[in-house]
Amino acid sequence: xxxxxxxxxxxxxxxxxxxxxxxxxxxxxxxxxxxxxxxxxxxxxxxxxxxxxxxxxxxxxxxxxxxxxxxxxxxxxxxxxxxxxxxxxxxxxxxxxxxxxxxxxxxxxxxxxxxxxxxxxxxxxxxxxxxxxxxxxxxxxxxxxxxxxxxxxxxxxxxxxxxxxxxxxxxxxxxxxxxxxxxxxxxxxxxxxxxxxxxxxxxxxxxxxxxxxxxxxxxxxxxxxxxxxxxxxxxxxxxxxxxxxxxxxxxxxxxxxxxxxxxxxxxxxxxxxxxxxxxxxxxxxxxxxxxxxxxxxxxxxxxxxxxxxxxxxxxxxxxxxxxxxxxx
Ligand code: G3I
Numbered sequence: 001x002x003x004x005x006x007x008x009x010x011x012x013x014x015x016x017x018x019x020x021x022x023x024x025x026x027x028x029x030x031x032x033x034x035x036x037x038x039x040x041x042x043x044x045x046x047x048x049x050x051x052x053x054x055x056x057x058x059x060x061x062x063x064x065x066x067x068x069x070x071x072x073x074x075x076x077x078x079x080x081x082x083x084x085x086x087x088x089x090x091x092x093x094x095x096x097x098x099x100x101x102x103x104x105x106x107x108x109x110x111x112x113x114x115x116x117x118x119x120x121x122x123x124x125x126x127x128x129x130x131x132x133x134x135x136x137x138x139x140x141x142x143x144x145x146x147x148x149x150x151x152x153x154x155x156x157x158x159x160x161x162x163x164x165x166x167x168x169x170x171x172x173x174x175x176x177x178x179x180x181x182x183x184x185x186x187x188x189x190x191x192x193x194x195x196x197x198x199x200x201x202x203x204x205x206x207x208x209x210x211x212x213x214x215x216x217x218x219x220x221x222x223x224x225x226x227x228x229x230x231x232x233x234x235x236x237x238x239x240x241x242x243x244x245x246x247x248x249x250x251x252x253x254x255x256x257x258x259x260x261x262x263x264x265x266x267x268x269x270x271x272x273x274x275x276x277x278x279x280x281x282x283x284x285x286x287x288x289x290x291x292x293x294x295x296x297x298x299x300x301x302x303x304x305x306x307x308x309x310x311x312x313x314x315x316x317x318x319x320x321x322x323x324x325x326x327x328x
Pocket of ligand 1: 048091132208239287290
């Protein structure tokens with residue numbers, strides 16, 4: 001039996017959370033997936049199961065089966081559980097059409113949703129992505145159903161409703177493309193500053209970190225993390241994966257991927273950003289294989305384990321950075 005420590009052990013020894021997004025179906029059907037998730041990670045995020053669409057098969061019913069399976073798995077295995085996500089413009093239920101509701105009804109709808117879902121997991125979810133991707137790529141507030149009905153105040157309300165039901169959970173704003181200092185992270189910074197000025201109960205910001213083609217500059221990532229921390233917010237990396245444009249790949253993609261993961265873990269350690277969740281357990285479960293035409297645009301091996309659950313160079317790099325044995 002190998003005595004070498006797992007990634008989970010390396011992270012736990014360092015008071016660091018290394019996580020993976022999970023799917024209930026794979027947990028139930030694939031023992032290797034279950035084992036890798038349990039042995040190698042100390043944090044989990046349901047990849048889809050807690051979103052409004054999967055949770056709500058019809059206007060007056062909820063189906064918590066998949067979400068419960070993942071949250072229970074996390075709790076039973078002593079993991080940190082991130083809830084993703086309460087308010088988003090995507091993955092809404094198919095039956096949900098904004099024009100069926102007045103603005104007041106939408107407000108009530110959202111309040112009921114947040115109260116029900118946060119309430120169910122009051123003692124089992126540690127942190128919530130309360131609002132996901134509210135800022136558009138040009139830095140303006142995204143025109144979603146919630147924004148159209150309630151204006152910017154929908155963010156205030158969402159955080160307040162979540163806090164009302166679970167005063168213990170940490171509440172995050174989560175977004176992509178804002179990992180380093182850029183126009184979008186500037187806009188998110190301004191937004192969160194406004195929320196804090198209005199005493200909205202927000203605890204942190206999640207940087208998704210889908211490095212699909214570009215590689216946000218590590219120094220700029222560190223600067224970005226620090227400026228949010230200076231606002232009094234916690235910062236977590238919530239959905240990391242590292243791919244390449246299919247038509248623009250480095251000479252040694254696995255080595256380059258490993259180096260980049262290591263650099264970002266080192267940024268986390270330097271900045272006291274203590275949580276990094278990868279968006280899947282192994283390459284066989286990456287969203288890039290099943291999402292729109294992404295599999296044609298990006299390479300589909302962005303995670304720490306390969307299709308056969310063998311640890312990749314990126315796994316060794318992350319573990320090495322966490323255990324202090326790999327500082328190259
Ligand atoms: O489960 C259904 C299945 O019942 C149905 O038959 C099939 C037909 O299309 O779809 C399946 O649902 C898919 C679901 O993933 C589960 O595989 C949806 O179509 C598909 O759109 C959905 O994609 C998810 C995507 O969010 C939706 O926007 C990805 O898995 C998920 O990884 C991705 O995650 C997002 C984060 O929530 C937010 N940040 C970006 C990140 C990547 O896009």
